[in-house]
Amino acid sequence: MxxxxxxxxxxxxxxxxxxxxxxxxxxxxxxxxxxxxxxxxxxxxxxxxxxxxxxxxxxxxxxxxxxxxxxxxxxxxxxxxxxxxxxxxxxxxxxxDTTEIPISFYPSHAPAPSDAEKCKIKETLVKDIDSKWKIRVDGSYYFNDKAAQKYASLCLMAVDPSVVGAGPDSGKLLQRCLSKLKTILAPFLTNSWKYTLKYDTVYRGILSSQGFALNDVNADFGSTMYNDHHYHYGYWIVTAAIVNKLAPTWSGLVELNRMASFLVRDVANPSWSDPYFTKFRSFDWFRGHSYSHGILSFADGKDQESSSEDMNFHYGIALFGQVTGDEELASIGRLMVKLNARAIQTYFLLTDANRAQPAKFRPNKVTGILFDNKVNYATWFSPQKYAIHGIQMILVSPVTEYVRTREFVSEEWDQVLSRIPDIVNDNLRNPWLSLLYVNYATVNKTLALTKLEKCKMDDGLSRSWALYMAAARSGI
Structure with a gap:
């Protein structure tokens, strides 16, 4: 003071x-x-x-x-x-806050027919749907979660006329997609993976049992210690919302919604009267964002790394409430999306005019890891700039464009990303570039689409979804 x-x-x-x-x-x-x-x-x-x-x-x-x-x-x-x-x-x-952030399964603008045809989005979608889908029965909940939302997003495109047209084949494509999606969801519905989800009576939450099985507090990114629950579970909640929209009569829907509701309540239970789950475990209503760190203490205080995955959780509960008729949950989700978007734009994504971080730090354009006691331009897993920036972009959803403004995307690209060696040297074997180029489509859609046709994809991003979302951006 x-x-x-x-x-x-x-x-x-x-x-x-x-x-x-x-x-x-x-x-x-x-x-x-x-x-x-x-x-x-x-x-x-x-x-x-x-x-x-x-x-x-x-x-x-x-x-x-x-x-x-x-x-x-x-x-x-x-x-x-x-x-x-x-x-x-x-x-x-x-x-x-009267800012308009639509909660929709689809981007605000459909891809132009010329872009869809030039980039062969439909052909790429068919390949993605007919490819071998993988979710490991003994795998990480985080990586399984990412895969589930990636595959569910394919089914959304399978009913979008801007991608598949209005012919009879579109219905067949959707059914192929949904059939595969239901198959990979089966172990989630029955909680039958090797490391099952467990209810914890101490902190009243849903945990991966992997940490107990391996006697390792860091297993699956520390999920057993309540780390990253909003990241992990947000993917499942969005997936559940998509299935509710596309397969409203599916026999497995009741069990899917039951499991998804448990995960909502673990992270963002809105009710004081719920005796089984803590109220708003992860989200800090004063800060405007969630915390990644769970119950273990840390010298630098609690932290948040991936602001985009934080947003995906709030987007997910808004969608899930919307399609299941839970208007209270949908309303809270929409409010959290707005508050979180404002906090991300204020504290995580640093335009030249930003006032939250010191002038010497602003040229980094992103905070990296935002602790309560320090800001660290880094990630927990890599010192590379493409990862430090990419973790703020992972994954790509219809609300992304409302968080990452054109002004910010342009500044970040011109001042940092365009100078990264893998961008300069056109190293399209680096999967992080798939995220960077979908992001860049806000400014230069033509270049971004050209790169996305060739580059290796992030493991949570299909090529058809990357092309689709980039083509829907307003960049020239």
């Missing part, structure tokens, strides 16, 4: 109002509030003095609180925090 003697009277005036805690209220898909628990003298003219992060101030309803000019504190990793004074009899902050 920077001392400001001229503002001493403000602190004196607010000193009688003591903050003890607070609750979050979700009012609708645009509005949420922090209702503060206080004691002492908190009604006007004194009020509660507390500090807000950048994304709070940008959406603040100033009928509930106002900024105190010249009173700023600095957080460890999220930039300046502005002092606010509440104006209501019962102290609260209310926020309204």
């Amino acid at each position: 920077i001392p400001n003697p001229d503002k001493q009277s403000v602190f004196d005036k607010a000193a009688g109002c003591i903050l003890e805690g607070g609750n979050v209220e979700a009012h609708d898909t645009n509005t949420y509030a922090y209702v503060w628990k206080t004691s002492g003298l908190c009604a006007e003219p004194s009020g509660l003095l507390h500090y807000a992060q950048i994304h709070h101030v940008n959406t603040l309803d100033r009928s509930t609180a106002v900024e105190m000019e010249g009173l700023v504190a600095y957080s460890t990793t999220r930039g300046p925090m502005q002092a606010l004074i509440t104006k209501t009899a019962s102290p609260m902050w209310r926020f309204t």
